[in-house]
Amino acid sequence: MREGSLEAPIRHPLDWRSADFYDDAKLDAEMRRVFDICHTCRRCFNLCDSFPRLFDLIDESKSGELDTVASADFKRVVDACTLCDMCFMSKCPYVPPHEFNIDFPHLILRYRAVEAKKNGVPAADRALADADRNGKWATLISGAVNWATRRENTMMRGLEEKVAGLDRNAELPKYASKTLEAQAAAHPPMRDESAPAKARKAVLYATCYGDYNDTSIGMSALGVLARNGVETKVVHPACCGMPKLEQGMLDEVAEAARKVAAAFAPYIDQGYDIVAPVPSCALMLKFEWPLILPEDESVKRLAEATFDLSEYVVDIARKEGLAEGMAPLDGGVAFHVSCHSRAQNIGQKGAELLALIPQADVAVVERCSGHGGAWGYKKGNFETAMKVGKPAARQLQNADKKHVVSECPLAGLHIEQVIEALGGETPRPERVGHPIVLMARAYGMASS
Incomplete structure (x- = not known):
């Protein structure tokens, strides 16, 4: 054999x-x-x-x-x-x-x-997996939610550990006060008419995390794409279902796939590319959904039209060239290649994106962060997640760069906590949500 x-x-x-x-x-x-x-x-x-x-x-x-x-x-x-x-x-x-x-x-x-x-799925796990419902109400009362989930709020975190199984020591994602969709509607990206025409149209799939948590990723993406002559829109029909996939809720993941594929079908008919800023969501659209619904033509067409955000920007740079005007970054970047970026089998596109910034000083780390989505927040898993993440965090810390970034924002959040736990004399780097945020800064754009 x-x-x-x-x-x-x-x-x-x-x-x-x-x-x-x-x-x-x-x-x-x-x-x-x-x-x-x-x-x-x-x-x-x-x-x-x-x-x-x-x-x-x-x-x-x-x-x-x-x-x-x-x-x-x-x-x-x-x-x-x-x-x-x-x-x-x-x-x-x-x-x-x-x-x-x-x-x-x-x-x-x-x-x-x-x-x-x-x-059945335990009630707490089912509730945590409903990312759209959680995000919609949490953004309405983001101040209260963010207060209640702070690590320093020992009373509330103890209650959350008991009721929802969330380890009291895990750093949880914060919620935005306005969704990405609302911010983009209020401040729509204006295509730079002086930039070379790209003949591209792109729909940014907001994703749950991008819509409700860290909107700087989506706003930066919109700004960079518009600066490069790409017509852009923000759409979030529903969650990709990754949290439910982790729980084995395949029927509900299939339902989400059908809903999102149907919502994006008219845009694909009009020649829009679909761009996902979070690697896990890109992985779902490109690979997992077609394996769950192999007979669904809308799902298949969506998979073929979908790009990971870093992959898309690098593709523009390679085929048409990027607009001029980027200034060198203030300080180097320690870049973590997330597992779901690697699982797309597209190469280190985040590192390639960062290398497009003038005088980029990038150190690449290709090891698991350990967070595992909601898995790493759970009591009984958090200590394991911290242990698994130590090699990557140590490499990122020892790179001695000003910024640390991962294409997976949850991985980045977890890595930041592991670096904090490691301590040491090296100054803690600034965590950035995605490489696109640094490219937007290089173009002189502020992100929300």
Whole structure:
């Protein structure tokens, strides 16, 4: 049996609507097949906490093999997975088209889907996964919400830990007082008529985080695209469903995919590109949705029309050239390549974007931040998230740059907290939400 495959990795559609997908015995058999192959390979031992947990279960079992590990103990492995996709993308030699057909993240996703179907999703987890509902009301009372979620507010954070399972020590995202959509409507980006015409039209998919939390990313993107002669709009039909995917709520993710694809279809018909500023959301539109709804033509067309934000700006630079007028940045940049940026298989587009800024001094770090979306905020996971994130944070801190930035804003927020915990004499860098914010600054633009 050969090790590894010479062909490019592929992923198979998820058969989530079949009865076999939810059959306990068939799921257990597949878990044991995959885990046994993982046990004999062990290349993923240092990626996340899932694999050390799996290998410890096997090594400490009666036979030292998978046959004496109880199936009930598999949940410990499942609970540690953040669906970062790095085992599939960067480590596993047995991904399809190899005959072993290993797709560890989608196996974990299947386990969670079965668990959700059998037992339901806990109320607190379901509430946290409803990012649109949370964002809509939180922006209306952002002052109160941000006060209640401050780490220093020990009373409220203790209550949130008890009720929602959010670790009291985790730094939580703040909410904006006005959504990105509202800000863009009040201050629409004006295309620079002096800039070379790009013959491009782009819809910025606001995303939940970009619309309700850090609006500086979207406003910077709008400004940079307009400066470069690109006609831009902001649209947010609904959440991409990544928080619900993490919970195994595949039917609701499919519903979101249909809704968003239908909303974007008229823009695609008119020749607009769809640009997603958050890597996780770009990953959903480009890769996960077509695997969940492979027969849906609207979903397929949306996937083909979607660009990651950094990917899109670099594409403009390569094909038409960027507008002049950028000044050098004040200080260097330590850039973290997020897992979901890497999972798109587009290269280090964020680093390429930063390199377009004059005299850019960029240090690139390609290690997991450890945050894992809502996973890293939860009691029982937060300490693991801090541990996993230390190597990346230490490298970013030791780069000794003025700014630290990740294309994933949640990863950046978590990295900032890990750097704070590391301490040391090196001055803490300024965290920036996305490389596009630094490009907007180089153009002399202020972001909200």
